Amino acid sequence: MHGETLERKIARTGSPVRMLRNAPQGAYEFPMPAEYSNWRDEQRAWRTTAVLFNQSFHMTDIYFKGPDVVRLFCDLGVNSFATFGKNKAKQFVAVNADGRVIGDAILFGLADDEYSLVGRPSAPNWAAYQAETGGYDVTVTRDERSVANAGRRRTFRYQLQGPNALKVIDRAADRELPRIKFFNIGEFAVAGHPVRALNHTMVGVPGVEHTGLEMWGPAEHGDDVLAALLAAGEEFGLRQGGARAYGTTALESGWIAAPVPAIYSGASMKPYREYLSAASWEASASLAGSFVSDNIDDYYLTPWDLGYGHLVKFDHDFLGRPALERLADGPHRKKAWLRWHDEDAQRVISSSLFGKEEERAKYLDIPASNYATLPCDAVLAGNRPVGMALYTGYTVNVGGWSSLAVLDEEVARDGERLTLVWGEPGGGTAKPTVERHVQTEVRVTVSTSPLV
Secondary structure (H helix, E strand, C coil): CCEEHHHHHHCCCCCCHHHCCCCCCCCCHHHHHCCCCCCCHHHHHHHEEEEEEEECCCCCEEEECCHHHHHHHHECCCCCCCCCCEEEEEEEEEEEECEEEEEEEEEEEEEECCCEEEEEEEEHHHHHHHHHHHCCCCEEEEEEEEEHCCCCCCCCEEEEECCCCHHHHHHHHHCCCCCCCEEEEEEECCCCCCEEECCCCCCCCCCCCCCCCEEEEEHHHHHHHHHHHHHHHHCCCCEEHHHHHHCCCCHHHHCCCCCCCCCCCCCHHHHHHCHHHHHHCCHHHHHECCCCCHHHHCCCCCCCCCCHHHCCCCCCCCEEEEHHHCCCCCCCCCCEEEEEEEHHHHHHHHHHCCCCCHHCCCCCCCCECCCCCEHHHHHEECCCCEEEEEEEEEECCCCCEEEEEEEHHCCCCCCCCEEEEEEEHHHHHCCCCCCCCEEEEEEEECCCCCCC
């Protein structure tokens, strides 16, 4: 690869932690209008009526086609592929040789010999590298997210969620559609154009088995399909959701969107670091928060930490399998929701905006409170570190602030009272998203299930 590589950038900056903690990049970018109405009603809609998010621009889509496509993903994924194929999908998880997560994304079975991997860049980029360098008979076609792509995307992609979502889709399709099984793909037409749709949920609705679909098709049909969906949704209270609301969906679903990819250390990952450019997403990502270690390995997570332990299947050989077999019997950290105490959230807001300059807390943005690509805050039991909070924000459905966290097993219990440290030490790092501030402690209560 021409130009500076990620490996050279790490060497030049001194360490991966130093590089990431002082990177100028802010929170992950969603190139869509901030709001279509207001983010409060847009959040409420996915619980009470329906919401439509335009996902056509912010995710990396990489297509893999050829006789070795099954072997490629079997070699890379912790998941079983025993029943995978056309019109199937799964939450694909890839780990390094030490069993630490490189990334996860949705893998779509478009045909028996063609898959697409869609999500934040870490997993798609890793799979593309392996396909291109590992001797696989697979053609790789990249459709980069719009911030890295000056051209038009190949597809439109619309996410429709909420208790009325399927009513909207039936009306737009002019017929009652057969219900698609969870994480399966169906095919139908909207506005006379073919559409494929995956049944999965970004937010979840308690007691509702089918909460919505992720639909896609050729980009040139996107405007027609969108217009038909919006027209069909008028009767059912459909709202179009913007970037501010979209950035908080994970707080309710429990998806930890931004684990630190386990690629920045280790001899086995060096060829990949030499493959990635210094301008890649992995080299440009920023790390923020009160959890600070000079050792990048301390930020890495296992599938069990992220709630993906049930996806790890030892029915095939894959990269990292021996390490995961050693780790399988635990103990493991567990994913949990942390509900901020309202008084402490109010204190942080008041201090950050109205306190004396030398005493101001880190600003708590609303509704998504992340100020870097890879947020990571320390969680304490007394003075003892017991985990990391990896995503923070507010939704009207929760009625307050919450964080997604990975916690030591002994404190990952409903009702456990812990402390989250908000803000960075020493007044903050060199990131432009960080104003000078002082750290403060926030009381949180643990829940092992979604807060709504």
